[in-house]
Amino acid sequence: xxxxxxxxxxxxxxxxxxxxxxxxxxxxxxxxxxAKLLEGLNKLAKVPTIRMVHIGTPAATNRAVIDRDYAFSWxxxxxxxxxxxxxxxHPIHDEFRNxxxxxxxxxxxxxxxxxxxx
Amino acid sequence: xxxxxxxxxxxxxxxxxxxxxxxxxxxxxxxxxxAKLLEGLNKLAKVPTIRMVHIGTPAATNRAVIDRDYAFSWxxxxxxxxxxxxxxxHPIHDEFRNxxxxxxxxxxxxxxxxxxxx
Numbered sequence: 001x002x003x004x005x006x007x008x009x010x011x012x013x014x015x016x017x018x019x020x021x022x023x024x025x026x027x028x029x030x031x032x033x034x035a036k037l038l039e040g041l042n043k044l045a046k047v048p049t050i051r052m053v054h055i056g057t058p059a060a061t062n063r064a065v066i067d068r069d070y071a072f073s074w075x076x077x078x079x080x081x082x083x084x085x086x087x088x089x090h091p092i093h094d095e096f097r098n099x100x101x102x103x104x105x106x107x108x109x110x111x112x113x114x115x116x117x118x
Numbered sequence: 119x120x121x122x123x124x125x126x127x128x129x130x131x132x133x134x135x136x137x138x139x140x141x142x143x144x145x146x147x148x149x150x151x152x153a154k155l156l157e158g159l160n161k162l163a164k165v166p167t168i169r170m171v172h173i174g175t176p177a178a179t180n181r182a183v184i185d186r187d188y189a190f191s192w193x194x195x196x197x198x199x200x201x202x203x204x205x206x207x208h209p210i211h212d213e214f215r216n217x218x219x220x221x222x223x224x225x226x227x228x229x230x231x232x233x234x235x236x
Contacts, residue, residue, distance in 0.1 A: 018174055018193060020138060056136055056230025066227045073230035075136060081177060109184045112174025112191035
């Protein structure tokens with residue numbers, strides 16, 4: 001956490017760009033479709049401007065406010081909005097859309113900018 | 119990325135628990151309410167089992183599939199589901215709910231488990 005060193009200057013945490021996509025499949029019960037989308041996400045992870053990526057499925061937690069209907073959570077960090085724009089326009093991203101978009105019924109996206117602390 | 123070292127054994131990436139909360143304010147135009155919720159989130163960030171936290175606001179990206187209506191994105195990583203459960207039951211979390219829940223109209227939560235790669 002910043003500010004622990006009393007007397008030291010405060011250093012603002014670095015701003016990071018979070019891109020979180022929830023994928024909802026047309027056939028959520030199809031293991032074949034799930035495996036295919038996961039294959040696509042693993043290819044997409046190779047876009048070089050991605051700083052960090054987390055590919056997840058719904059956790060066991062279950063409360064009314066928790067959405068558990070998506071098939072995959074695709075969460076990436078970028079160092080800047082420019083890096084995320086490069087990702088959106090990258091040939092690997094085009095290929096992902098072209099080859100796998102037929103699998104999903106909808107996506108929900110949250111793009112958020114702010115400091116990261118660890 | 120795993121598997122780059124040909125001939126080396128594959129090491130499965132570590133599973134991490136992602137907890138992503140989107141906060142929608144009752145008074146989204148109130149700078150006072152926004153500042154108060156941010157104050158609460160900064161206190162909440164002190165729960166010791168949080169491995170990493172990112173506090174964000176909507177980025178400038180704007181497409182139909184991108185939700186830009188939330189006031190704050192609260193994204194944390196935990197080393198395990200047990201660590202996330204500890205966070206949910208921590209006194210700092212209780213205090214957060216007690217002191218700040220009146221500010222939001224709703225929250226949307228995604229809990230996802232899977233490997234992280236950087």
